[in-house]
Amino acid sequence: MHTPHRSVLRALVSAACTAALGAGLLAGSGTATAAAPAAPQATAGSKVVGYFTEWGTYDRKYYVKNIETSGSAAKLTHINYAFGNVSGGKCAMGDSYAATDRAYTAAESVDGVADTWDQPLRGNFNQLLKLKKKHPGLKVLWSFGGWTWSSGFSEAAKNPAAFAQSCYDLVKNSKWAGVFDGIDIDWEYPNACGNTCDTSGRDAFRNVMAALRSKFGSGSLVTAAITADATSGGKIDAADYGGAAQYVDWYNPMTYDYFGAWDAKGPTAPHSPLTSYSGIPKAGYHTSATIAKLRGLGVPASKLLLGIGFYGRGWTGVTQDAPGGTATGPAAGTYEQGIDDYKVLKAKCPATGTVAGTAYAKCGNDWWSYDTPSTIATKMTYKNQQGLGGTFFWELSGDTANGELIKAIN
Numbered sequence: 001m002h003t004p005h006r007s008v009l010r011a012l013v014s015a016a017c018t019a020a021l022g023a024g025l026l027a028g029s030g031t032a033t034a035a036a037p038a039a040p041q042a043t044a045g046s047k048v049v050g051y052f053t054e055w056g057t058y059d060r061k062y063y064v065k066n067i068e069t070s071g072s073a074a075k076l077t078h079i080n081y082a083f084g085n086v087s088g089g090k091c092a093m094g095d096s097y098a099a100t101d102r103a104y105t106a107a108e109s110v111d112g113v114a115d116t117w118d119q120p121l122r123g124n125f126n127q128l129l130k131l132k133k134k135h136p137g138l139k140v141l142w143s144f145g146g147w148t149w150s151s152g153f154s155e156a157a158k159n160p161a162a163f164a165q166s167c168y169d170l171v172k173n174s175k176w177a178g179v180f181d182g183i184d185i186d187w188e189y190p191n192a193c194g195n196t197c198d199t200s201g202r203d204a205f206r207n208v209m210a211a212l213r214s215k216f217g218s219g220s221l222v223t224a225a226i227t228a229d230a231t232s233g234g235k236i237d238a239a240d241y242g243g244a245a246q247y248v249d250w251y252n253p254m255t256y257d258y259f260g261a262w263d264a265k266g267p268t269a270p271h272s273p274l275t276s277y278s279g280i281p282k283a284g285y286h287t288s289a290t291i292a293k294l295r296g297l298g299v300p301a302s303k304l305l306l307g308i309g310f311y312g313r314g315w316t317g318v319t320q321d322a323p324g325g326t327a328t329g330p331a332a333g334t335y336e337q338g339i340d341d342y343k344v345l346k347a348k349c350p351a352t353g354t355v356a357g358t359a360y361a362k363c364g365n366d367w368w369s370y371d372t373p374s375t376i377a378t379k380m381t382y383k384n385q386q387g388l389g390g391t392f393f394w395e396l397s398g399d400t401a402n403g404e405l406i407k408a409i410n
Helices: 006-014 064-069 096-101 123-134 146-156 160-171 204-216 241-247 287-296 342-348 373-386 404-409
Strands: 047-053 078-087 090-092 139-145 182-186 221-226 250-253 305-309 311-316 339-341 353-355 358-363 366-370 390-394
Touching: 047 064, 047 404, 064 123, 078 123, 078 146, 078 182, 078 221, 090 160, 096 123, 139 146, 139 160, 139 221, 160 182, 160 204, 182 204, 204 221, 204 241, 221 241, 250 287, 250 305, 287 305, 287 373, 305 373, 311 342, 339 342, 342 366, 342 404, 358 373, 373 390, 373 404, 390 404
Parallel strands: 047 078, 047 390, 078 139, 139 182, 182 221, 221 250, 305 390
Antiparallel strands: 078 090, 311 339, 311 366, 353 358, 358 366
């Protein structure tokens, strides 16, 4: 699930210029020159898609510029800008101030040039344009939904054509022409429960994706972040992901958050296991089961990207080093309990072991799991063996200042 930190929500709601916020937020190659390297060619197997969060520009102070200075921009093929809202059956702006109005100083700007008061476009969108000028092969998609804003898809599914038209009009708005190369749908979850429960039926997701493809045509990208729940009768079974695959360029199965401190007493378990392992708390809750299930539904391997979390999930009150221990609740995190960025955890609670192709860490009474450059390398081997279309991750600000994790993906 794609969720911001609660403290960020508070900061957003209190900001004077973010009145347009909704209920909340909870994811071709140009000619290269020495000054403007193209992104890696986006052939099957080599896509690298990173989510950039709109709210990360607030208390996280993670700007589009950081994608460049970390070296990540040169490694990415695509950026998913998260999130647009879904309201009244239509695509809508998330935080218009952050997206188009915020004035960037020279020090904050991608190209070192400050915004002026009278320029027609400022904010993240203008910064993304500047980043694309430096990296002509880089593509940007506008992602709609996310954990909290997915409640709007139920209304959208009642009239898919009208929804698709609204999304096209917003994504292709001439005020930010050139920013977006397509749309990403992050519906959590069609015909199932996420933050709210959807009852629009098994065909709803396929119908929405068909309408989006019809409207956006073959010249724009249409993708979707989808559930990783491969259990019998689970969330993958609730919607026609197999039937909808023909309409998408690729899926981003969210192969993380399988386990976490929402089960406050444990058992401790890595949140993004690649494979099953002895003692795994729930059968089918691992990446390889998700990929196998989707491929079994007829989704081509080249349309499946491997999901990586650039963060960890953790418990406290844990005495056992190995997975499967009891706990008393979520471990303290920088912005929210039970979750923290890789860049924090690598120093705060270094990995002490690996299980099922991912890492875990025991420090004091706390127990965390997260991916490291070493475990990402293991997952990339799996990705290549399966012939998957590439890799995506949630989200850019969780990496180190020099892009350790994205370098491991490449």
